Amino acid sequence: RKEVEQDPGPFNVPEGATVAFNCTYSNSASQSFFWYRQDCRKEPKLLMSVYSSGNEDGRFTAQLNRASQYISLLIRDSKLSDSATYLCVASGTYKYIFGTGTRLKVLA
Amino acid sequence: NAGVTQTPKFQVLKTGQSMTLQCAQDMNHNSMYWYRQDPGMGLRLIYYSASEGTTDKGEVPNGYNVSRLNKREFSLRLESAAPSQTSVYFCASSEALAGLPGADTQYFGPGTRLTVL
Numbered sequence: 001r002k003e004v005e006q007d008p009g010p011f012n013v014p015e016g017a018t019v020a021f022n023c024t025y026s027n028s029a030s031q032s033f034f035w036y037r038q039d040c041r042k043e044p045k046l047l048m049s050v051y052s053s054g055n056e057d058g059r060f061t062a063q064l065n066r067a068s069q070y071i072s073l074l075i076r077d078s079k080l081s082d083s084a085t086y087l088c089v090a091s092g093t094y095k096y097i098f099g100t101g102t103r104l105k106v107l108a
Numbered sequence: 109n110a111g112v113t114q115t116p117k118f119q120v121l122k123t124g125q126s127m128t129l130q131c132a133q134d135m136n137h138n139s140m141y142w143y144r145q146d147p148g149m150g151l152r153l154i155y156y157s158a159s160e161g162t163t164d165k166g167e168v169p170n171g172y173n174v175s176r177l178n179k180r181e182f183s184l185r186l187e188s189a190a191p192s193q194t195s196v197y198f199c200a201s202s203e204a205l206a207g208l209p210g211a212d213t214q215y216f217g218p219g220t221r222l223t224v225l
Contacts, residue, residue, distance in 0.1 A: 093207060096214055
């Protein structure tokens with residue numbers, strides 16, 4: 001089993017739609033969680049950190065469920081520019097463990 | 109505000125050739141990392157450096173060596189390149205290693221696209 005697992009997608013959604021991604025992690029000792037965005041042939045860029053209480057940044061909401069060991073990302077009112085791959089990250093022992101990413105395509 | 113820089117951006121090598129990938133950060137971060145990214149495999153950690161003067165193996169260190177030259181710079185060397193090392197290489201930095209005081213997110217360089225023929 002991978003330490004961080006994501007549905008690879010692609011998720012094809014129309015503009016304006018709401019879309020949600022889940023990510024599961026296996027290390028119950030993980031302390032920090034993040035969502036990164038990666039555009040084609042570019043470096044990953046931090047989208048948002050994920051806190052126990054959940055957090056929101058504009059159209060993006062991230063949630064953490066420690067009991068079930070998953071984190072989620074909700075994107076409201078999807079824009080064409082949201083098309084990218086979204087990487088889930090959990091902290092390991094001195095390292096950050098990346099999922100393989102979920103690909104999102106927002107369609108006009 | 110450069111952040112994390114990497115050189116070169118692209119490189120083509122023949123099997124058996126050697127090369128060094130350079131990485132530098134200007135954020136005064138203590139920890140630095142080298143990853144490779146292959147289709148369907150996600151980011152895999154090659155080596156990391158907790159702080160200046162220390163380096164440790166990651167998930168896939170075979171065929172690579174690293175040098176933490178100073179706090180700013182962390183280089184990755186391929187001594188004898190193989191086609192299996194064809195990949196995109198990313199350098200990253202963070203204030204501290206995951207789980208340690210001050211640990212926070214990582215910042216990535218733009219990547220080096222390496223092809224080994």
